[in-house]
Amino acid sequence: MTAKAKEHATETSSQAWQKSFLYSVWIANFLSWFILGNARNQFPKLARELGSSPQTVGLIVGCLGFSLFLGFFLLRKSDRWHFRRRYLFGAQTVAAGGLLMIYFSSSPFFFALALILIGLSASVTYYSSLFYAIQLSTQKGKGTGFHESILSIGALMGPLLGGLGAHFWGLRIPYLICLSFLLAAVASEAAILRRRNTPN
Numbered sequence: 001m002t003a004k005a006k007e008h009a010t011e012t013s014s015q016a017w018q019k020s021f022l023y024s025v026w027i028a029n030f031l032s033w034f035i036l037g038n039a040r041n042q043f044p045k046l047a048r049e050l051g052s053s054p055q056t057v058g059l060i061v062g063c064l065g066f067s068l069f070l071g072f073f074l075l076r077k078s079d080r081w082h083f084r085r086r087y088l089f090g091a092q093t094v095a096a097g098g099l100l101m102i103y104f105s106s107s108p109f110f111f112a113l114a115l116i117l118i119g120l121s122a123s124v125t126y127y128s129s130l131f132y133a134i135q136l137s138t139q140k141g142k143g144t145g146f147h148e149s150i151l152s153i154g155a156l157m158g159p160l161l162g163g164l165g166a167h168f169w170g171l172r173i174p175y176l177i178c179l180s181f182l183l184a185a186v187a188s189e190a191a192i193l194r195r196r197n198t199p200n
Contacts, residue, residue: 015136017193021083022132024189026146028088029129030154031178031185032122035095037158038174039064039118043102043111046171050106060108064115071123082131085193087124092186095121096179103175126151 040061047057081087098117101110129147137143162174 018083018132018136020192020195021088022129022136024192025088025125025128025132026150027185027189027192028092028125029147030150031092031182032095032125033151033154034158034181035099035118035178036064036122037155038162038178039115041159042162042166042171042174043115045166046102047108047111049171052108052111056108060112060115063112064119067116067119068123068126071120072127075123075127081124081128088128088189089186091121091124092182094118096182099175099179099182103172103179 044057044061047060048054052060075081094117098114098121101114101117105111105114129151130144133143133147137146158178161177165173165177
């Protein structure tokens with residue numbers, strides 16, 4: 001194989017594993033907004049049921065918005081997370097921790113911490129999804145359109161399924177539903193990334 005052919009093969013391989021990151025992050029971003037939908041719509045009902053005042057619930061939910069802002073601010077300062085599995089899976093591990101905290105805890109402090117973790121996780125998947133969609137799509141508008149469509153479906157399905165779970169089985173069930181979907185998503189992402197042999 002000539003040097004030019006080797007260079008072309010390397011470039012093609014690099015593009016392939018970058019695309020695999022895009023597909024994996026789209027899955028992750030879908031789940032992030034699935035979880036966010038429940039955090040924004042179902043969590044206040046749980047907190048009120050446990051005796052938190054409306055002011056306390058507002059402050060706790062505000063932690064979610066603050067952590068999203070903080071995550072976006074930090075991500076724009078660095079490129080170390082670009083195309084790195086450990087940041088993607090690390091963010092989703094953080095989200096899983098937040099979901100378990102909501103499921104097992106009844107403390108406003110731990111609820112606030114849980115929503116901070118969920119917000120930070122979502123900031124990673126959202127920022128990554130948008131970044132990769134713009135960078136890797138030949139048609140930027142089409143790439144960002146997919147990004148927005150995927151998160152919108154997650155934002156719709158999350159509260160819908162979580163609401164059904166809460167109605168029939170209890171106000172903590174939405175977080176088990178989110179966790180089960182999250183585990184399935186991580187398994188799918190790992191399969192995609194393993195097939196492409198992507199860097200850590």
